[in-house]
Structure formats: C-alpha cells, structure tokens
Amino acid sequence: MEVLALAGKQTPLFAEYKESNGKTIDFGGWDLPVQFSSIKEEHHAVRSKAGLFDVSHMGEIRVTGKGTMDYLQTILTNNVKRAKIGACQYNAMCYEDGGTVDDLVIYKFSEEEVLLVVNASNIEKDFEWLKQHANTDVKVENESEHFAQLAIQGPLAENVAQKLTKTDLSEITFFRFKSEVNFANKLVLISRTGYTGEDGFEIYCSPNDAVHLWRSILSAGESEGLLPCGLGARDTLRFEAKLALYGQELSKSITPVEAGIGFAVKTDKEENFLGKNVLKRQKELGAKRKLVGLEMMDKGIPRTDYEVFYKEKKIGFITTGTQSPTLQKNIGLALIDSEYKELGTEVEVQVRKRRLKAKVVSTPFYKRS
Structure with a gap:
C-alpha cells in the first residue's frame, strides 16, 4: 500500500486497503484510498458492472424526541414532515444569509427519530450547529464512531448484494431503507442510495463488522466484475452526474439554489427555517449566480477554482472539472453570473497563462438510462 501524506484518522478498513493495493491520501483529515487499480478502471466498473467503496468517514448524527419534526423543519431546507417512515430525504442546512452549512441525507425511522448522514469534514461543525439551535424537546447525539459505511454501486449492485441476504432487496426502492437486515450474517441498515449516478446500496454497520462485510462483498462480487474503488x-462519478460536493459546489458562500439543488429547498412549507427569506427570493426572482456545465472547445482541462470569463469580464469560476472517463470530453461545473447561463453561450476558462474557449452545455453530463 502506497501511503501519501498520512493525516491520522483511519476507518476500520484501513488495513484492508493493503490487500487490494490501495493508495491512500489525506482527505479532510482522513487516510483514505484514492484508488486501488486506476481511477478510470474503477469508474468504468461502476458504470458498467459494480464497485465497492469505503465511506466510513461520513458522519451520523441522531435526533430524537417528541419535537424532532418541528425542530428539523426549522433547521433543514426540505419538508421533513412529508418524508415517509422508512424513507431517506436529501436536505441542506443553511445560515441566515442562505449560505450552506452542509448538505446531508436524513433517514426517518419515526416522527420522533431521524438519523442525519453528514459530510466527514463537517461532522463537528454540523453537530455544534444542530446543538446550538436545539430545544428541550429534542436530543442531538453524534453517533459517527458507532458506524462504518460501505457503498455498493453500479448496474450489478443488486445482483452482488442479493447473494449476501435473504431480504428481497428489490423491495427497497430508491431513497428508501430497511434496518435490522441480516447481511452476510451481520445486522445492518441498508438503503438504496449512493453518490455515483448509478443504482446501488449504502450499508451501515458496526465498525467491528466492517472488515467481514468488505471481504464478503468483494468475494460475492468477484464473478460480477466488482472492483474496490477509491475517492x-x-x-469523477458524482461529478458526471452533477451531484454536489461540499467545499466545491456548495459552501458557506454558495446557496443551495445557486448550486442547483433548489429541489431540496421547500420555501412553501409553513415553518420558517434558517435562510428561508434569502432562498425564497432566489427561487422566485432567480439567483444572481448559477451552476452550469461547461465543455471545453479548446484543448485543456478546467480545474477547480480556474476563473471563467465572458470576453474581458470575469463571470465566475470552476467548481469541479476533469476529463470525463465516460464521455471522453474535458468538462467542468462552473458557478457563473446567471445572465450567461444559456446553453451554447461561449466563454473562456483561464488555464494557467492561457484563456481557452468553452461553451455552456446541459447537465447532468451523465444520466443512467
């Protein structure tokens, strides 16, 4: 195992990376695998077959109590009261000015119990924010150390996972979950969710069971072409599907509406939530900035933070960019002034000392059929 810039925090699967030739890097204070074989090979495996990810660095915060729904309605942008028991729901948590504290997924066990799955780099910040705005009707607990999380993603994900459980996984539909599932002889929570643009499952388990599950899934998926996959x-998978990454498409200075996740912002719900007034104006009048897709016309790759120009005017910056393994094109997501958002608009990206031509294209870049 090649180790680069070790930072300290390790998931229960750290020792397993060596068995699959994982190369680790520092990611938000965690030692995580960036790749096992190659990024492109792993990318294509998920698009065509299946891939296995260790996402145990993600955070889990549980909210319980008789006031759970009312409390979450005031701190999250989506309408949590509309989420059904056993459903997952994508959400954002905002500051008063509409900037994003974090984006997250909730798991609704009951009207009085919800699990929030948050980004690894934001665990402590989110926990403090949630506690700061809590009342005596709820209890907020950081349970991140009690969970490990694995993700099986790809068109053959169900085939692989079904080998390890008698539970009919076809009954777990998109953005639904089931707890207390016997999976490879361990009790887990399993949801039909993911961060790749493909079908798949995320499996929440005890850290003590993570190694057994990792090995079991690799073994079950060998005949299906499943590969262990890194960051x-x-x-590249989430980028092609235009799934936001906190710190790039979303941040303290970028609102959910600007970032294109306005579908998770329900300004019509009765309750006032943090940032509601700003986000409501942006939804009704249009935000001054918009996240758009760019395709390079000149030869060059648009990288994060590269500046975007229209003639001589700076109009924004690249949030994420790369050569798409699926499309074989140099593409990027850019947050730009909304007046330049129309499809086909030609702009320029500052790539080192040169300005290279690009055009606004539709997103997501990739959508599974």
Whole structure:
C-alpha cells in the first residue's frame, strides 16, 4: 500500500486497503484510498458492472424526541414532515444569509427519530450547529464512531448484494431503507442510495463488522466484475452526474439554489427555517449566480477554482472539472453570473497563462438510462 501524506484518522478498513493495493491520501483529515487499480478502471466498473467503496468517514448524527419534526423543519431546507417512515430525504442546512452549512441525507425511522448522514469534514461543525439551535424537546447525539459505511454501486449492485441476504432487496426502492437486515450474517441498515449516478446500496454497520462485510462483498462480487474503488472514481462519478460536493459546489458562500439543488429547498412549507427569506427570493426572482456545465472547445482541462470569463469580464469560476472517463470530453461545473447561463453561450476558462474557449452545455453530463 502506497501511503501519501498520512493525516491520522483511519476507518476500520484501513488495513484492508493493503490487500487490494490501495493508495491512500489525506482527505479532510482522513487516510483514505484514492484508488486501488486506476481511477478510470474503477469508474468504468461502476458504470458498467459494480464497485465497492469505503465511506466510513461520513458522519451520523441522531435526533430524537417528541419535537424532532418541528425542530428539523426549522433547521433543514426540505419538508421533513412529508418524508415517509422508512424513507431517506436529501436536505441542506443553511445560515441566515442562505449560505450552506452542509448538505446531508436524513433517514426517518419515526416522527420522533431521524438519523442525519453528514459530510466527514463537517461532522463537528454540523453537530455544534444542530446543538446550538436545539430545544428541550429534542436530543442531538453524534453517533459517527458507532458506524462504518460501505457503498455498493453500479448496474450489478443488486445482483452482488442479493447473494449476501435473504431480504428481497428489490423491495427497497430508491431513497428508501430497511434496518435490522441480516447481511452476510451481520445486522445492518441498508438503503438504496449512493453518490455515483448509478443504482446501488449504502450499508451501515458496526465498525467491528466492517472488515467481514468488505471481504464478503468483494468475494460475492468477484464473478460480477466488482472492483474496490477509491475517492478518485467516487469524484469523477458524482461529478458526471452533477451531484454536489461540499467545499466545491456548495459552501458557506454558495446557496443551495445557486448550486442547483433548489429541489431540496421547500420555501412553501409553513415553518420558517434558517435562510428561508434569502432562498425564497432566489427561487422566485432567480439567483444572481448559477451552476452550469461547461465543455471545453479548446484543448485543456478546467480545474477547480480556474476563473471563467465572458470576453474581458470575469463571470465566475470552476467548481469541479476533469476529463470525463465516460464521455471522453474535458468538462467542468462552473458557478457563473446567471445572465450567461444559456446553453451554447461561449466563454473562456483561464488555464494557467492561457484563456481557452468553452461553451455552456446541459447537465447532468451523465444520466443512467
């Protein structure tokens, strides 16, 4: 195992990376695998077959109590009261000015119990934010150390996972979950969710069971072409599907509406939530900035933070960019002034000392059929 810039925090699967030739990097204070074989090979495996990811660095915060729904309605942008028991729901948590504290997924066990799955780099910040705005009707607990999380993604994900459980996984539909599932002889929570643009499952388990599950899934998936996958492929896959990454498409200075996740912002719900007034104006009048897709016309790759120009005017910046393994094109997501958002608009990207031509294209870049 090649180790680069070790930072300290390790998931229960750290020792397993060596068995699959994982190359680790520092990611938000965690030692995580960037790749096992190659980013492109892992990317294509998920698009055509299946891939296995260790996402145990993600955070889990549980909210319980009789006031759970009312409390979450005031701190999250989506309408949590509309989510059914046993459903997952994508959400954002905002500051008063509409900037994003974090984006997250909730798991609704009951009207009085919800699990929030948050980004690894934001665990402590989110926990403090949630506690700061809590009342005596709810209890907020950071349970991140009690969970490990694996993700099986790809068109053959169900085939692989079904080998390890008698539970009919076809009954777990998109953005639904089931707890207390016997999976490879361990009790887990399993949801039909993911961060790749493909079908798949995320499995929440005890950290003590993570190694057994990792090995069991690799074994079950061998005949299906499943590969262990790292952060590199996770990033190119989510980028092609236009799934936001906190710190790039979303941040303290970028609102959910600007980032294109306005579908998770329900300004018509009765309750006031943090940032509601700003986000409501942006939804009704249009945000001044918009996240768009760019395709390079000149030869060059648009990288994060590269500046975008229209003639001589700076109009925004690249949030994420790469050569798409699926499309074989140099593409990027850019947050730009909304007046330049129309499809086909030609702009320029500052790539080192040169300005290279690009055009606004539709997103997501990739959508599974």
